[in-house]
Amino acid sequence: MTTPGWVAALAEEARRALPAHVHHYVTTGSRDGVSVAEAAEAWRAVRFRPRVLTGGVAPDLTTEVHGSRLTMPVGIAPTSLQRLVHPDGELAMARAALEAGTVLTVSSNAGTPFADIGATGVTWWLQAYLTADRDLIAPALRAAVAAGARAVVLTVDTPVPGHKYDVHDAPFGDLSGVYGVNHPDAVRGATPGAQHATDLGPDDIAWLADLTGVPVWVKGVLRSDDAGRAVAAGASGVWVSNHGGRQLDRSIPTAVALPEVAAAVGGRVPVAVDGGVRTGLDVLAALSSGADLAFQGRLPLLALASGGASGVAGLLSRVRDELEEALLLGGISSPAQAADLR
């Protein structure tokens, strides 16, 4: 596979900017790295049937989701340790997303107080990991909503972190101030019940919706039956993800899972996807396969490493331009028409 030149350049700049162990933490997948290696290639296998003689209406990438107007159907996925990648961390991501007019999903392990992220004015969603004792994480969830989080994204694929070789022994040192600063004391300490929940079920969706009063996305869905159960349990959005190949290695690529999940959801709620989405053409592949929104995880982190907020804003602007061109060449004028291209 050839990597698009600007993606390779961005990756190389990040490699030079980051300490080796941080670069490895960001780029690696779990175990044998099969899923992380397959993700981008799977999008490139999608083929289009472009339309012609359509009268040529200029593309409009505007996307509305849960009452928020986004300038494009591409957002930033939640990633932890952003302040290890760049001192401005989540704030830089927020400024870039604000400039681009799109949504930032903030990791519940973020190294920046939720109130500071909200104060930037960005449209943001909170990604949540639930604790074994649900009550322990409730104060952080309430704090996020008070700080303006407009949705909660429940990550359901992480009962334990998938093992990544050479990451757990890396010299990360003291992570206070860059990791989990929004966690209540009970979750930061060794309190019984503070570990990740291993018993997530459909009831957790309604619990979260009740507690927070905002729409709940379910992130980490790869199967149509699970998508159906999530929607039946009250999910306001289904997020197709294999966690960037960082959980169960050899999980199917999201490009493969997306069409069957989208079919099961059947338009009842929006569908998002992440994993190997790099270029505007990848985004078009995702939209044409049934996604309403696509998210990027590692690319914004790599852009952050070498360029801070302007690096991430530059990435989003490039993807936006590429997507606009792709719509124009495909003969469609909006993301919603992308399904027509298959």
Ligand SMILES: Cc1cc2nc3c(=O)[nH]c(=O)nc-3n(C[C@H](O)[C@H](O)[C@H](O)COP(=O)(O)O)c2cc1C
């Ligand atoms: C360094 C790193 C940290 C991540 N941290 C989280 C996290 O805290 N919560 C979460 O739900 N997903 C997390 N993810 C997964 C991303 O949200 C996303 O699913 C994945 O990165 C998408 O694939 P991509 O990196 O190929 O774009 C992380 C991914 C990376 C690379």
